[in-house]
Amino acid sequence: MDKSTSALAAAIGSRVRQERQSRGWTLDQLAEAAGVSRRMVVNVEQGAANPSVGTLLRISDALGIGLPALVDSPQPRPVTVTRSGNGAALWNSASGGRGVLVAGTESPDVVELWDWTLTPGDRHESEAHAAGTKELLQVRGGSVTVVVASETFVLEAGDAVSFPGDVEHSYANPANEPATFSLAVFEPGVGSGHRPEVNPTAPTTTEGN
Incomplete structure (x- = not known):
């Protein structure tokens, strides 16, 4: 790293x-x-x-x-500004592609805003997210192939798509030029029990705490 x-x-x-x-x-x-x-x-x-x-x-x-x-900082703030270049790069490809989380809201209804760059041949596979998750994607440059479950959509600059994020999906750039797109992800009810609960009576250990 x-x-x-x-x-x-x-x-x-x-x-x-x-x-x-x-x-x-x-x-x-x-x-x-x-x-x-x-x-x-x-x-x-x-x-x-x-x-x-x-x-x-x-x-x-x-x-x-x-x-x-x-x-981000754990202190809640009414307004948060992320300056250009200061987003969190949470995905990187070997050839220089990047998925950068540039803004987001707090739980329980979380909205994420991403800035993605896919170099030629890049592909990002995403597992199904929590139930009710929605994604909106707009291509800013180049061509992006979006696969949602078994459906494939080829998007050019300016095209947009909205789809459920609670199924397997992927973004890919099969072209010879870099592709860029903005991605918004909405995940409702984070922390409200749509994930498995921790069993409070489960055996505990202090190792690594």
């Missing part, structure tokens, strides 16, 4: 640990609630992992705070 990626990973890890400990959860309890391995939670909290967007969504949903809260 480069310096900026490492700094972001450390900030996310610190926030995850803070939120987990404030709930009195063990590593195992968070892992169970998020549906990820205990090792992944440990790696995320230590800033040693470069987790997928899907993994971060699972963890933030389990904590009931939403993805934007993992990369």
Whole structure:
């Protein structure tokens, strides 16, 4: 990881640990609630992992705070400005593609605004998000192929699409030029119980807390 990626990973890890400990959860309890391995939670909290967007969504949903809260200050603010170049790059491809979270709202009804760049041949596969999630995408430049469940849509600059985010979907650039698009994600009811609950009577351990 480069310096900026490492700094972001450390900030996310610190926030995850803070939120987990404030709930009195063990590593195992968070892992169970998020549906990820205990090792992944440990790696995320230590800033040693470069987790997928899907993994971060699972963890933030389990904590009931939403993805934007993992990369922003925990203090609620009525107005938040993200200057150009200061968004959180949560997805990077080997050839330079980037998925940058540039703005977001707090739970329970979380809205995320993303700025995506796909280099030629890039493809981002996304697992199904929480029930009720909606996505809106507009291509700003180049050509983007969006697959939603079994349907394929080829979008050119200026084209837009809205679709359910609670099914598997992907974004790809099969062309020879870079493609850019804006993406808005709406996830309702974060923290209201649409993810599995942590069992408060489950055995606990102090290891790694």
